Amino acid sequence: MSIKENVVKKSKRANEAAKDLANLGSEIKNEALLAMADALLDRKDYILEENEKDMEYGRENDLPESLLDRLLLTEDRIEKMANGLREVAQFDDPIGEMMEMKKRPNGLKIGKVKVPLGVIGIIYEARPNVTVDAAGLCLKAGNTVVLRGSSSAINSNKAIVKVIAKAAYQAGLPEGSIELIESTERKAVQEMFKLNDYLDVLIPRGGAGLINAVVNNSTVPVIETGVGNCHTYVDSEADLDMATEITINAKTQRTGVCNAMETLLVHQDVAEEFLPQMVDELQQRDTTVKGDDRVQEIVDDVQAASEEDWATEFLDYILAIKVVDSFDAAVEHIDEYSTKHSEAIITENYTKAHKFTDIIDAAAVYVNASTRFTDGGQFGLGAEIGISTQKLHARGPMGVNELTTTKFIVFGEGQVRE
Amino acid sequence: MSIKENVVKKSKRANEAAKDLANLGSEIKNEALLAMADALLDRKDYILEENEKDMEYGRENDLPESLLDRLLLTEDRIEKMANGLREVAQFDDPIGEMMEMKKRPNGLKIGKVKVPLGVIGIIYEARPNVTVDAAGLCLKAGNTVVLRGSSSAINSNKAIVKVIAKAAYQAGLPEGSIELIESTERKAVQEMFKLNDYLDVLIPRGGAGLINAVVNNSTVPVIETGVGNCHTYVDSEADLDMATEITINAKTQRTGVCNAMETLLVHQDVAEEFLPQMVDELQQRDTTVKGDDRVQEIVDDVQAASEEDWATEFLDYILAIKVVDSFDAAVEHIDEYSTKHSEAIITENYTKAHKFTDIIDAAAVYVNASTRFTDGGQFGLGAEIGISTQKLHARGPMGVNELTTTKFIVFGEGQVRE
Incomplete structure (x- = not known):
């Protein structure tokens, strides 16, 4: 036959x-x-x-x-x-x-x-x-x-x-x-x-x-199903301790999965305060950090991120980080590179939180939580056959x-x- | 450009x-x-x-x-x-x-x-x-x-x-x-x-x-959207006056539309009583009737239906008619030729009515009504962009x-x- x-x-x-x-x-x-x-x-x-x-x-x-x-x-x-x-x-x-x-x-x-x-x-x-x-x-x-x-x-x-x-x-x-x-x-x-x-x-x-x-x-x-180039955006009004915890979780809790974060976007107003400690924490967890020019200015020992990196689902202990000028610049970056799987904002600002969930086009949009939750069991749907993107x-x-x-x-x- | x-x-x-x-x-x-x-x-x-x-x-x-x-x-x-x-x-x-x-x-x-x-x-x-x-x-x-x-x-x-x-x-x-x-x-x-x-x-x-x-x-x-090779099955326990009205409506009320009936299936027990008058009514409405051997035995002036006719969406004043041995034979014929748009049974039998709606695989399954109703306005959904099949x-x-x-x-x- x-x-x-x-x-x-x-x-x-x-x-x-x-x-x-x-x-x-x-x-x-x-x-x-x-x-x-x-x-x-x-x-x-x-x-x-x-x-x-x-x-x-x-x-x-x-x-x-x-x-x-x-x-x-x-x-x-x-x-x-x-x-x-x-x-x-x-x-x-x-x-x-x-x-x-x-x-x-x-x-x-x-x-x-x-x-x-x-x-x-x-x-x-x-x-x-x-x-x-x-x-x-x-x-x-x-x-x-x-x-x-x-x-x-x-x-x-x-x-x-x-x-x-x-x-x-x-x-x-x-x-x-x-x-x-x-x-x-x-x-x-x-x-x-x-x-x-x-x-x-x-x-x-x-x-x-x-x-x-x-x-x-x-x-x-x-x-x-499943390809997830997921972003987390740390806003100028983020609780930075929370942002650190969420970043570490979204990147390193499990790396080979589609809901893991691949790119971190950081508002310029908090970059200097947030990044050095953040990158250190990641590197302690064997995570390779790739950054744009501004990240490299703020932190040593960071590889340069290429255009390709922004579009890559690493599925590994690798994180691309970019400093953005504004909320709008973060949204624009996500719009360009997102695979529309899971996207998160970390902010204490009510209006920006709601604007983010309104305008980001993705299967799951988060405020102040790890993208790792996009999962049938976590969402209360029971076992899942996959995650539709x-x-x-x-x-x-x-x-x-x-x-x-x-x-x-x-x-x-x-x-x-x- | x-x-x-x-x-x-x-x-x-x-x-x-x-x-x-x-x-x-x-x-x-x-x-x-x-x-x-x-x-x-x-x-x-x-x-x-x-x-x-x-x-x-x-x-x-x-x-x-x-x-x-x-x-x-x-x-x-x-x-x-x-x-x-x-x-x-x-x-x-x-x-x-x-x-x-x-x-x-x-x-x-x-x-x-x-x-x-x-x-x-x-x-x-x-x-x-x-x-x-x-x-x-x-x-x-x-x-x-x-x-x-x-x-x-x-x-x-x-x-x-x-x-x-x-x-x-x-x-x-x-x-x-x-x-x-x-x-x-x-x-x-x-x-x-x-x-x-x-x-x-x-x-x-x-x-x-x-x-x-x-x-x-x-x-x-x-x-x-839209291709509809729709059937109406007249069961042995059908109200034949109702069956006549529905047949005429489903076939001739408007012919160029996807929810119009294209094939009529008639249970053998009622074929002799139902068909002569039915075919006459259709022919009075300029409808060409094509039948299988048994239809041709019962009614004169009926063209032979070819294998291809069973699979054809005529979108015209043409109806294919087949006499079937049983409910199951009707379901089998529909399973084989249906485009899964709209299918109807005419019966007064409660169990067969429910069995038909349970087992027929189509966008809309009818008991005792014309398939012509499959339409956003008629279903109460307002205007429609099309009918998904x-x-x-x-x-x-x-x-x-x-x-x-x-x-x-x-x-x-x-x-x-x-």
Whole structure:
């Protein structure tokens, strides 16, 4: 069977399954999620064995340590995956909720009901836990899922899907509810891009390269996720102790994530007071600081920031810092370089705080808090399938609710249009 | 200036304007809409003159009568366009509505506020009134708009945009709020497809060819609208008088629209009683009936329906009719050929009515009513920018509300993530 035939076959099967899954009740879906969790634990030795194959291959091919760590499964990590599924089983089921039903003047009762999107394609990199998390969230919202992970995790992903798909099927979900594209050829992904007949949406999870490839080549609707060139602006009226704490948190609490800060903007009136101590604190935490001319004037030992740095999502212990003349200059810089993920202002000034939240165009706009909070769990939405940085359909952390669509239901008594 | 430069320039200008327009209050937006309405009436002679050029050109090039009629502007039609703008001015402004704001356990106040999408590109055919309707709805929701109409209406569109853009600007909207791509070359549209930096969404309005071209080639997110291969299923337990009335309405009340019925499915138990009279009524209304073998057995003078007919949106006085063995067979046929726009069942059976609305996957699912009601005005949403047949973002009639997105606003007091 060619790669294309295989991708079509699996997507078609997921599409067929979606019709049945859409109308299964919450009980069966939740039982399936719990059964999947149990199966992961029951079969953990098998999954760890298969994961070890990926790890060996990764080490032979000199994958960087950070990637190997993302790839690694342990008993503890498998338990976390299982607990994630149990948590999702606890969520309210959004499907079937009639959001509005009104009686029109002509007697038609018109309502809007939440229904699954259908088939969700997830294209992702490295971490095998995405396989479980994504499948769980999609199923909860009544969607089937076609997964396509990276070649480096292929043995782990095959093992995981084998285990959870079987458990889901035995618990009563239709066959084809969880499909994995096993081909590690790029061609397999390219086939997914064109399967509008079988896939309702594609969600890429990974770096900018992956996301751009999907956005630029897919005719299937895409939800863009995750690239975050996030800024924090320290205003002239900021509480500088608070600004220091937030800066350190937003940059160093976890660096490889999309909601970490990448550029710090500092108002000129507070730069001399704020920067020396701030840079020192960062450097103590092994963070490389790159600054514009004015930062370099104020602090020694700071590399020059290039034009490219302002546009870079470092995802590392690197921070670009710029001194700005005014609130407006900060907003302008953000407008130019932001990926519209998460942006923050630190200020005690009421008017500037509200102006910032009004005019900054991003999925999440913060006053006096760390951008690290942009996350489904932190926002109270439960687990998330990703963080949308586009404006259509969903913006910001996407939970189970964002994996649904609606349809209008119209109950008549013979009405015709005049 | 090359076509590309021109399209980029206008889109960029709309993008700049969008930043200002997003935070203008309702008052200025509404004043602008009313000023645009006044200007259309004040300058109607000029607009009619320019429209006459398009009409002449159309007649010289033997455009079909139906297209010429869509192209034609009259005093009455201009008045309707103006009234449309006045109606939109009356709508509630969705922008700035804080939909939820919750205090999280850590004290963060997290809310979700409605904001404009930004810049909306509308690619449309023939009817010059779309120019006004689309601009009005986009502006109301705080979006700027880049319009690209068809070459056959270019003089009308240029005149209309000149008039309304000037009025909008004088009323206080930023320059660039309404932009028209004047090039009638296909290349101009193709340039729009790739302008992700300046356009937030593309909405095609027109036939299947146009819509497919946009969906298949645009990297800018698209909202698919309008192709409707709509079915009505007359169940074995239907009230046949009601079924007759609804069939006639759904097929013949207006044929060139996406919510008109294209295929009638009739349960075998009622086919012999229902069809002869039904077909007679349709033929009296100059409607060509195409049937499968069983329809042809029951009624004389019926053409054979081909496989292709089941998949065709006739948009004309043509109806395909099929006799089905069962409820399930009707659902299967709809699943196979539906464009997921509007689907109806005629039945007095409670269980089948609910089963139909549960399992049919379409933007609007009807019981005992004509599919012709799928329309923003009829659904109580006010004027519509189109009817979405995709699942992302919006489904069914899209009004002002569907031209918005959200952002999260987070008010903190120095919170950092543990």
